[in-house]
Amino acid sequence: xxxxxxxxxxxxxxxxxxxxxxxxxxxxxxxxxxxxxxxxxxxxxxxxxxxxxxxxxxxxxxxxxxxxxxxxxxxxxxxxxxxxxxxxxxxxxxxxxxxxxxxxxxxxxxxxxxxxxxxxxxxxxxxxxxxxxxxxxxxxxxxxxxxxxxxxxxxxxxxxxxxxxxxxxxxxxxxxxxxxxxxxxxxxxxxxxxxxxxxxx
DNA sequence: AGACGGATTGCCT
DNA sequence: GGCAATCCGTCTA
Numbered sequence: 365x366x367x368x369x370x371x372x373x374x375x376x377x378x379x380x381x382x383x384x385x386x387x388x389x390x391x392x393x394x395x396x397x398x399x400x401x402x403x404x405x406x407x408x409x410x411x412x413x414x415x416x417x418x419x420x421x422x423x424x425x426x427x428x429x430x431x432x433x434x435x436x437x438x439x440x441x442x443x444x445x446x447x448x449x450x451x452x453x454x455x456x457x458x459x460x461x462x463x464x465x466x467x468x469x470x471x472x473x474x475x476x477x478x479x480x481x482x483x484x485x486x487x488x489x490x491x492x493x494x495x496x497x498x499x500x501x502x503x504x505x506x507x508x509x510x511x512x513x514x515x516x517x518x519x520x521x522x523x524x525x526x527x528x529x530x531x532x533x534x535x536x537x538x539x540x541x542x543x544x545x546x547x548x549x550x551x552x553x554x555x556x557x558x559x560x561x562x563x564x565x
Numbered sequence: 566a567g568a569c570g571g572a573t574t575g576c577c578t
Numbered sequence: 579g580g581c582a583a584t585c586c587g588t589c590t591a
Contacts, residue, residue, distance in 0.1 A: 408572070418572070428587055445573050446585030452572090465572055495573045538572055 371513035372521045375436035375455050379462035382436070382455040383409040384549040386464055387531050390520040392473050393501040400474030400481075400501050401518075402491055404466060405554045408536045409547040410452070412461030417541035421461035431509040432461045439517055441498070441508035448495030449503050453512065453519070467494045467537070467548075470556040477502075493558040526551065534563050 372389075375382060384407070392401030412421025412432060420442065421432045431440040431454060438454040440463050452463035469491035471478055478490045478500040491497045503517075512519050532552045535543055537559050550557045550564065557564045 410572075420572080423588090426587070442572085443585060443587085445571060445583080447583065448573055450572065467572085493573070536572075540571090 371437045371511070371519060375453065375512070376457060377436070377455065379409045379411050379455040379460075379464060380547070382453075383407045383464045383547065384531055384533075385525065386453070386466075387549055387551055388522045388526040390472065390522070391466065391469060391501075392518045392520070393503060394516045394518070395502045397502065398474055398477050400477045402469035402471040402473060402556075404468075405470050405551040406466075406468035406557045406559075407549050408465040408467055410463050410465060411547075416545070418536065418539040418543070418545075419461065419463075421463075422541075425461070429461070432463050434458055434509070436462075437512045439507055439510050439512060439515070441503060441505055443505060444495060449498035449505060450494040451498055451501070451503055465494060466497055468492050468550075468556050468558050469497055469500075470551075470554060471500070488555045492556055532565070534559075537563065 386404050386407050389404050392399050410419040412419035420429045425433050431438050435458040436455045440452040440454055444450050451466045454463045456462040471490045479485045482490050482500050491500045530552050532550050533546050534548045536548045
């Protein structure tokens with residue numbers, strides 16, 4: 365069962381500690397159509413101020429990336445390839461520009477709603493991939509800059525986190541810079557994790 | 566003011 | 579496995 369732990373205070377910790385810890389937490393976005401979400405099974409860390417060339421904040425603060433420079437618990441959304449909306453949870457103290465990309469969820473809340481938004485009834489295809497997460501949850505760009513728990517987006521930490529042995533680690537997916545950092549975490553063997561099979565076991 | 570390209574996805578062969 | 583779709587932030591002039 366989930367604990368009603370909105371905006372866990374450990375989001376203020378370093379992104380490399382928070383990203384793996386988010387595995388097993390439940391994320392829910394509520395719109396006029398109802399709640400939709402699931403259990404986080406795949407995350408990636410981006411650390412702009414740590415010299416991470418793959419981070420949107422690497423070249424400094426802009427209007428788009430401003431939410432990344434807020435403190436942990438802020439929501440950062442961006443449009444990808446002109447089509448998708450991808451969700452990040454900002455971590456660390458303000459000014460650090462750290463964020464965790466939510467790459468995949470095991471769908472648990474609002475299955476019918478997510479199936480309608482995604483035009484598929486296949487559970488494994490609802491939230492497998494960052495673009496799909498944004499579409500399934502009905503995220504809107506104007507939610508970027510809002511705070512977890514204060515808007516329509518809620519985060520629930522589990523009473524007992526998944527055992528460390530069940531969490532895998534790899535390089536990040538789809539980037540061209542700083543690709544050797546092992547800053548991706550995922551629930552081993554889950555059918556809801558994105559990427560090639562070698563990055564899901 | 567105009568060009569460029571991406572933390573992706575889905576459909577094609 | 580290849581590639582088009584599609585938007586807007588960012589960069590250059």
